[in-house]
Amino acid sequence: MRTIRSMVLVSNDLISMQRGAQDVYDRLQAEIKAYGLDQEISLAMVSDVGRHDALPLVIVYPEAVVYGPLKVEDVHGLVEEHLYKGRIVVNLQASNRELSGKIAWLNTRKGTLPAEQRIVLRRAGIIDPTNIEDYILNDGYATLGKALTYMTPAQVIDEVKKSGLRGRGGAGFPTGTKWGFVAKEKSPKKYVICNADESEPGTYKDRLILEGDPHSIIEALAIAAFAVGADEGYIYIRGEYKLAQERLKLAILQAEEMGFLGQNIFGTAFNFDLRIHCGAGAYICGEETALLESIEGKRGQPRTRPPFPTTHGLFGKPTLVNNVETLANVPPILLNGATWYRSFGTLSSPGTKVFTILGNVNTTRLIEVPMGITLREVIGIYAHGMKNGANFKLAQTGGSSGSIIPASLQDTPMDFDSFAKAGVALGSGALLICNEDTCVVDLAKVLLNFFRTESCGKCFPCRIGTQRACEMLEAIADGRATLKTLDQLMDLSTTLVNLSNCGLGQTAGTPLKDILTYFRAEVEAHIRLGVCPAGVCNTTEAVQ
Amino acid sequence: MPIIKNLEDLKRVREEAHENRKRETAAGQIELIVGLSTCGIAAGARDILKAILEDIQNNNRVRIVVRQTGCIGLCEKEPIVQVVVGDQPKVTYGKVTPEIARRILADHVAGGKVLQNHVINL
Ligand SMILES: Cc1cc2nc3c(=O)[nH]c(=O)nc-3n(C[C@H](O)[C@H](O)[C@H](O)COP(=O)(O)O)c2cc1C
Ligand code: SF4
Numbered sequence: 001m002r003t004i005r006s007m008v009l010v011s012n013d014l015i016s017m018q019r020g021a022q023d024v025y026d027r028l029q030a031e032i033k034a035y036g037l038d039q040e041i042s043l044a045m046v047s048d049v050g051r052h053d054a055l056p057l058v059i060v061y062p063e064a065v066v067y068g069p070l071k072v073e074d075v076h077g078l079v080e081e082h083l084y085k086g087r088i089v090v091n092l093q094a095s096n097r098e099l100s101g102k103i104a105w106l107n108t109r110k111g112t113l114p115a116e117q118r119i120v121l122r123r124a125g126i127i128d129p130t131n132i133e134d135y136i137l138n139d140g141y142a143t144l145g146k147a148l149t150y151m152t153p154a155q156v157i158d159e160v161k162k163s164g165l166r167g168r169g170g171a172g173f174p175t176g177t178k179w180g181f182v183a184k185e186k187s188p189k190k191y192v193i194c195n196a197d198e199s200e201p202g203t204y205k206d207r208l209i210l211e212g213d214p215h216s217i218i219e220a221l222a223i224a225a226f227a228v229g230a231d232e233g234y235i236y237i238r239g240e241y242k243l244a245q246e247r248l249k250l251a252i253l254q255a256e257e258m259g260f261l262g263q264n265i266f267g268t269a270f271n272f273d274l275r276i277h278c279g280a281g282a283y284i285c286g287e288e289t290a291l292l293e294s295i296e297g298k299r300g301q302p303r304t305r306p307p308f309p310t311t312h313g314l315f316g317k318p319t320l321v322n323n324v325e326t327l328a329n330v331p332p333i334l335l336n337g338a339t340w341y342r343s344f345g346t347l348s349s350p351g352t353k354v355f356t357i358l359g360n361v362n363t364t365r366l367i368e369v370p371m372g373i374t375l376r377e378v379i380g381i382y383a384h385g386m387k388n389g390a391n392f393k394l395a396q397t398g399g400s401s402g403s404i405i406p407a408s409l410q411d412t413p414m415d416f417d418s419f420a421k422a423g424v425a426l427g428s429g430a431l432l433i434c435n436e437d438t439c440v441v442d443l444a445k446v447l448l449n450f451f452r453t454e455s456c457g458k459c460f461p462c463r464i465g466t467q468r469a470c471e472m473l474e475a476i477a478d479g480r481a482t483l484k485t486l487d488q489l490m491d492l493s494t495t496l497v498n499l500s501n502c503g504l505g506q507t508a509g510t511p512l513k514d515i516l517t518y519f520r521a522e523v524e525a526h527i528r529l530g531v532c533p534a535g536v537c538n539t540t541e542a543v544q
Numbered sequence: 545m546p547i548i549k550n551l552e553d554l555k556r557v558r559e560e561a562h563e564n565r566k567r568e569t570a571a572g573q574i575e576l577i578v579g580l581s582t583c584g585i586a587a588g589a590r591d592i593l594k595a596i597l598e599d600i601q602n603n604n605r606v607r608i609v610v611r612q613t614g615c616i617g618l619c620e621k622e623p624i625v626q627v628v629v630g631d632q633p634k635v636t637y638g639k640v641t642p643e644i645a646r647r648i649l650a651d652h653v654a655g656g657k658v659l660q661n662h663v664i665n666l
Contacts, residue, residue, distance in 0.1 A: 121615075121617065123614075124581075124613075124614040124615055124616065124617075125579060125613050125614050125615055125616025125617065126613060126616075127613060127614075128577075128611045128612055128613055129612070129613065129614050130612065131611075132545065133545075133557075133561045136554070136557055136558050136561060137558060137561050137562060137565070141548070141554060142551075142554060142558075145548075145550070145551045145554050146551070149550070149551055204582070207582060208581055208582070208583070208614060208615040211581045211582060211614050211615065212581060212613070212614020212615050213614060243581075243582055243585070254545070257545060257547075258545050258546070258547060258548050259547040259548045259549065260548065266548065266549065266550055266551070267549040267550045363620050364619065364620055365617055365618055365619050365620055366583075366615060366617045366619055367617055368617070
């Protein structure tokens with residue numbers, strides 16, 4: 001097993017290259033080898049890291065030290081002192097000022113648990129989730145008190161808007177804006193809902209937030225209700241999450257007992273009641289309008305939009321629906337201010353993101369890292385490298401409703417806008433890391449089969465399209481397809497994306513497009529040569 | 545727990561709890577914290593909890609508080625047991641078996657010797 005203990009990144013944007021980044025890289029490689037460290041330290045070029053006054057830049061993780069501008073002559077000392085002896089070379093460090101954008105967080109995350117930055121999970125693993133006293137000892141309910149006592153609903157919404165928080169349920173919609181939509185509605189009855197359905201394969205971040213820190217979601221929902229003018233809330237939780245349900249129920253009882261829920265909270269005129277609603281195992285009920293139908297006791301099928309839930313939601317009333325992780329960000333934002341929150345992550349996607357790492361890596365785990373981290377960093381540092389030293393081929397984000405990300409995009413910052421610009425999606429936070437033994441056709445087959453089974457059947461592009469896509473992928477895998485099949489598949493992908501009624505059908509088209517864009521040669525090999533390059537599909541089936 | 549009517553109430557509750565904890569720590573209280581999230585439980589954390597409670601009872605160990613907590617993010621290292629002796633820094637053990645749990649109690653908690661081989665470095 002090759003476990004990487006340290007990672008060295010060299011900037012190689014145009015300016016860095018002009019100033020000798022290539023030579024620095026080559027010398028680093030030679031020195032690391034000379035010290036016999038090449039099995040435990042990884043070295044990579046990482047394009048533009050956002051700071052132009054000290055190029056070329058060398059960043060060493062996990063200590064998150066930035067060196068620059070670095071000259072070839074400096075490399076020997078750097079390797080000997082820092083990488084071999086473990087001492088930071090202070091005089092080579094870049095000055096602290098002007099750290100911006102993507103690397104702004106490097107300084108702030110030093111010394112935290114495995115070099116992460118914990119905002120959402122700051123109490124998980126530290127407090128006893130069944131003990132409200134533990135929660136209160138760690139700033140619990142102080143934010144709710146502050147909001148109710150000193151702030152107006154408009155001020156709360158304004159602070160959330162300023163923080164730049166974006167929805168963590170998948171779509172990345174600006175949270176403050178959504179709150180504003182609901183607050184603006186003139187209705188005597190409004191609802192707030194926490195979406196804890198979390199049915200994406202491989203995603204379990206919401207579960208661990210709820211299990212580790214259930215009171216934080218109750219507090220956040222109460223704040224949200226105060227901000228938008230609601231007096232009733234639901235937590236729609238996945239049916240299988242028994243432990244999380246138990247802990248939430250207990251937490252709600254405790255909160256009611258102490259007056260954090262119920263009438264006249266903190267001695268003000270604000271009333272708020274909270275209920276738990278358990279799902280029954282349908283993936284589609286995580287889609288917010290299907291979720292509303294489900295709470296109303298109807299069949300879990302997405303509604304046609306508009307109207308949106310913010311105006312016509314639960315029982316026809318204005319309703320706010322937010323993901324667990326989104327809500328968990330709210331109390332820290334109000335407690336520490338929007339400016340503090342913006343010091344993490346990137347300009348357009350501030351804050352942190354919780355990821356679950358799965359697949360062919362040495363360590364599968366849960367991490368919370370600043371937005372804008374790259375896949376290379378996630379794999380090298382937090383997952384401790386690929387299993388058996390294999391090569392990284394692709395990552396599948398978001399359980400199933402994300403994208404297939406090829407290795408060529410592993411240095412793209414993982415935030416909503418950078419990913420959108422690269423034509424891929426971040427999804428809900430699962431990162432399935434695959435090595436070269438993975439066949440993209442086989443992977444797409446698994447994903448489309450999931451969508452086909454979970455499609456609610458309301459609209460035909462998705463109901464029939466996912467079925468046909470499965471058949472075509474099977475034909476490719478079995479060696480029965482022709483090149484024309486690929487054109488049809490691309491067509492179908494466009495149809496799914498553009499014409500489906502809800503997000504399920506829309507994202508079902510994504511993996512099809514992704515494999516045809518990034519792995520066309522591999523797909524074509526199944527057809528032209530009758531072989532599966534990864535050795536997964538049995539392409540001879542058709543001959544028999 | 546009292547009903548909280550304003551921020552002062554909350555502050556008072558927090559301070560009282562804080563004082564209580566401080567007194568317990570100063571008296572050399574030992575905390576054993578077991579990670580009881582789905583990941584921990586799946587890896588056998590309930591057995592660890594049982595082993596710890598039994599061992600405490602069988603050997604009449606005193607001044608030990610056993611608590612549970614959520615996931616600290618190292619699912620692969622579960623079951624995880626964290627040990628806090630008085631005001632010393634927290635020691636985190638990973639991949640704990642009932643046997644290791646008993647040794648933590650005997651060697652670390654009672655004997656003051658940390659089981660270096662099973663510590664995870666955070
Ligand atoms: C098929 C499908 C499944 C979804 N499942 C979930 C889910 O399990 N949890 C979740 O928070 N959002 C899920 N969403 C997204 C929700 O519709 C909605 O966008 C989200 O709850 C909004 O919260 P946010 O703004 O905080 O992200 C799903 C969407 C679709 C289309
Ligand atoms: S896209 Fe699929 S899941 Fe969504 S409404 Fe249409 S059939 Fe149902």
